[in-house]
Amino acid sequence: MQISTTPSTSQVDDARLAEILANPGFGVHMTDHMFTVEWTPDEGWHKARITPYGPLAMDPATAVLHYAQETFEGMKAYRRDDGSVWTFRPEENAKRMQRSSHRLAFPELPVDDFVAAVDELVKVDQRWVPESEGEKSLYIRPMMIATEAFLGVRPAQHVTFMVIASPAGAYFKGGIKPVTLWLTTEYTRAGRGGMGAAKTGGNYASSLVAQQEAIAQGCDQVVFLDAQELTYVEELGGMNLYFVYDDGRIVTPETGTILEGITRSSIIELLGKFGHQVEERRFSIDEWRDGVTSGAITEIFACGTAAVVTPVGSLKWDGGEAPAPASDELTMKVRQALVDIQYGRADDAFGWMHRVV
Template sequence: MQISTTRTEQPVADDRLTEILANPGFGTHFTDHMFTVEWTPDAGWHAARITPYGPLTLDPATAVLHYAQEIFEGMKAYRHDDGSVWSFRPEDNARRMVRSSQRLALPQLPAEDFVAAVDALVSEDQRWVPDSEGEKSLYIRPFMFASETFLGVRPAQHVTFMVICSPAGAYFKGGVKPVTLWLSEDYTRAGRGGMGAAKTGGNYASSLLPQQEAIGQGCDQVVFLDGQEGNYVEELGGMNLYFVHADGRIVTPETGTILEGITRASIIELAGKLGHQVEERKFSIDEWRQGVESGDIVEIFACGTAAVVTPVGSLKWQGGEAPAPASTDLTMRVRQSLVDIQYGRAEDTFGWMHRIC
């Protein structure tokens, strides 16, 4: 893929950038440039370019606005102490986007082009990558959408893939704290044969109402059960779950209707190296409640790109509550091990890190 570059004539001033990186928040500030490449059946992927960051001009009949044919990824770039910049398992994000493309009837961007696009943009805007203090990073958002102007239910014949970046601060400003969960008994995130395993905006849109319900009940996040029996734990609105048993076993809900998280897969490998057997299987809500009550479940944690790993506290539902497990020891050990690899403080024996510049 040949990438042309048109640099902005108005980059953010150095003093202003210093202010932003000191307290970047999340998803609020964006770098000077963006990456774009387009697809049509005749030309394939073409016109790959880095241009100044700016608004898009879309026709009111642009297909994505009506039929939600779009997918995205979420990943980060990390600055190591020597000033170099690295990403974490970008090939896995690329492969997951291919799977999402297949489910949403979108063209597949080759994994090597996905990685090249991310590398090119991050290299161009590398001054936006914060130092590692306080777990700061550069959040990277690749996304693909149906950009053809038409009204009709069919796969789009013009598709756009873009990458934008945004500096991000620590997910937990006051330190890592257990999140309280609300059990959604009226809504499901996905069903068999649906889009649950694809990273598409519709999955997140459907989680917003139950998430509002969770907040209204004084909880941080919502947890969903399967759509077929309403009995098996799936995932949170945007994070995967793990249950640590007293004998050291770790259980995580099996995929199929849930997103195959990159952090999820990494923890499975990391936990195995730490001596823990990890089971991927169906896990019922009763097993959760009874396991906490009996003391068989000693820790619960969740993971995702933004939060990395977070301990889970109490689980609430209409008329009941399961208390928080007693320990967070393994949770914090796994979290620290993963973060240390990402920021270059520990040896990457898995080959997960990819140097960008």
């Protein structure tokens, strides 16, 4: 893929950038440039370009606005102490976007082109990658949208893939602490054959009302059960779950109707290296409640790109509460090991890191 670059003539100046990187927040400040490439049946992927960051001009009939044909990814670039910049398993993000694209009836962007697009944007905007202190990073958002102006219900014949980026601070501003969870029995994310395994905005939109419910109940996040029986734990609003038993076993809900998290799969490999057997299977809410009450479940943690790994505290539902697990020892060990690999403080025995600059 040949990528043209048009440098911005109104880049954020060094003094303002220093202020932003000192306290970037999350998803608030965008870098100076963005990547775009388009697709049509006749031309395939074409017009790959990096241009100054700016608004999109859209016809009111643009398909994505009406039928939500869109997918996206979330990933990060990390600056190491020597100044180099690396991404974490970008080819896995590319493969997941291909799976999401298949489910949303999109053309599939080749893995090499996906990685090249991310690399080039990070190179052009490398000054936006913060120093590693406080687990700062550059959050990267690849996305694909249906950009044909057409009101018929069919796959779009004009598709646009873009990459934007935003510096991100630590997920836990006041230090890592267990998240409290609310169990929703009214709302579900997706059923068998649905879009639960695709990273598409509709899945996140469907979680928002349940997340509001969780916050109203004094909780940090919401837990979703399966849509068919309302019995089996699936995932949180934006994170996967792990349950640690007192005999060393670890269980994580099986995929199929939940997102195949890249952090999730990395942790499975990491736990194997630590000598733990990981079971991917259906996991009932009763097994959760009984396990923490009896002490058989000693730790629970959640994982995702933004938080990396976070310990889970108590679980609440209408009329009851399960206590927080007794420990977070393995949780914090896994978290530290993963973060150390990402920032180059530990040996990357898995070959996960990809150097950009």
